[in-house]
Amino acid sequence: MSVSYRQPGVVLTDRRFTVPLDHARPTGETIELFAREVVAGDKAHQDLPWLVYLQGGPGFGANRFVGKGGAWLGRALKEFRVLLLDQRGTGHSTPANRQTLPLRGGPAEQADHLAHFRADSIVRDCELIRREVTGGxxxxxxxxxxxxxxxxxxxxxxxxxxxxxxxxxxxxxxxxHADDVYRAAYPRIERKVAAHYARYPQDVERARRIADHLLAHDVVLPNGYRLTAEAFQSLGILLGG
Known part of the structure; x- marks a missing residue:
C-alpha cells in the first residue's frame, strides 16, 4: 500500500516492494524494500521519466530530504520523478544488522546471508522495481x-x-584491489590529522584521553553501538572530507 503526502514544493509517496532474498531462488524467502518517490508538486500528474538514486555506504538508507532538499534533488525534480531506494538491509527495508544476523546462525551462516546484500543483488532488486514502477x-x-x-x-x-x-x-x-585504494589513502589521512592537531593542539591530549578511556571501558552509544578506540580512530577519515 502506497501513502502519498506533501512537503513544500514536492509530493512524496512511500512505496514498498517484495523481492526474493536470493534472486537465484525466486520462490524462496522474501524481503521487503522501502523506497520514497519524490516529484515536484507542479509536475505530480505529468508522465515524467524516472531517476533511481542509489545511496552510498554500504549500509545506509537513502537520504531523507525535506522538500526539494539538496541541490542535486532540486535539479533532478525539474525533469524526473525520483525514487530514493533504501537498498536491501538498510533504512526501512528489511534489516540486516547486529540484531538480525545472529538469528541466521554462526559466523559462516551470517557471511553466507550477507552475500545476498552485494551490488549484484541490489541491481536485480532495481530491475524488479523498475518493471513495476515504469512498466518496463x-x-x-x-x-x-x-x-x-x-x-x-x-x-x-x-x-x-x-x-x-x-x-x-x-x-x-x-x-x-580495494586494499590498495585504502593503503593509498592512509598517508593522506595522516597528513590531515597532523594538520588538524597543528591548528587545534589542545585536541592532542583530548584524543589520547578519549582513546585511553575507550580501551579501559565498554562505552555503548544510545543506538546500541559499542564505541571502541578503533571506531573513534575512524573518525579521522572525516578530516579528509
Whole structure:
C-alpha cells in the first residue's frame, strides 16, 4: 500500500516492494524494500521519466530530504520523478544488522546471508522495481559512493535498462584491489590529522584521553553501538572530507 503526502514544493509517496532474498531462488524467502518517490508538486500528474538514486555506504538508507532538499534533488525534480531506494538491509527495508544476523546462525551462516546484500543483488532488486514502477521503460540511475559501484554493476549486467548512468563517487578500479585504494589513502589521512592537531593542539591530549578511556571501558552509544578506540580512530577519515 502506497501513502502519498506533501512537503513544500514536492509530493512524496512511500512505496514498498517484495523481492526474493536470493534472486537465484525466486520462490524462496522474501524481503521487503522501502523506497520514497519524490516529484515536484507542479509536475505530480505529468508522465515524467524516472531517476533511481542509489545511496552510498554500504549500509545506509537513502537520504531523507525535506522538500526539494539538496541541490542535486532540486535539479533532478525539474525533469524526473525520483525514487530514493533504501537498498536491501538498510533504512526501512528489511534489516540486516547486529540484531538480525545472529538469528541466521554462526559466523559462516551470517557471511553466507550477507552475500545476498552485494551490488549484484541490489541491481536485480532495481530491475524488479523498475518493471513495476515504469512498466518496463528504462530509467536513469544516480549512484553516490557505494551507489556508484552498484551503478557500474548495473551497466555491466543490464545496460538496456538504463537511459543514462550518473556516478558522483565510487568508481571502481579496473586493476587495483580495494586494499590498495585504502593503503593509498592512509598517508593522506595522516597528513590531515597532523594538520588538524597543528591548528587545534589542545585536541592532542583530548584524543589520547578519549582513546585511553575507550580501551579501559565498554562505552555503548544510545543506538546500541559499542564505541571502541578503533571506531573513534575512524573518525579521522572525516578530516579528509
Amino acid at each position: 521503460a528504462p530509467w536513469t540511475v544516480l549512484g553516490q559512493s557505494f551507489g556508484g559501484f552498484c551503478t557500474v554493476t548495473y551497466l555491466s549486467t543490464a545496460p538496456e535498462a538504463l537511459t543514462a548512468a550518473v556516478v558522483t563517487g565510487g568508481l571502481p578500479s579496473l586493476d587495483a
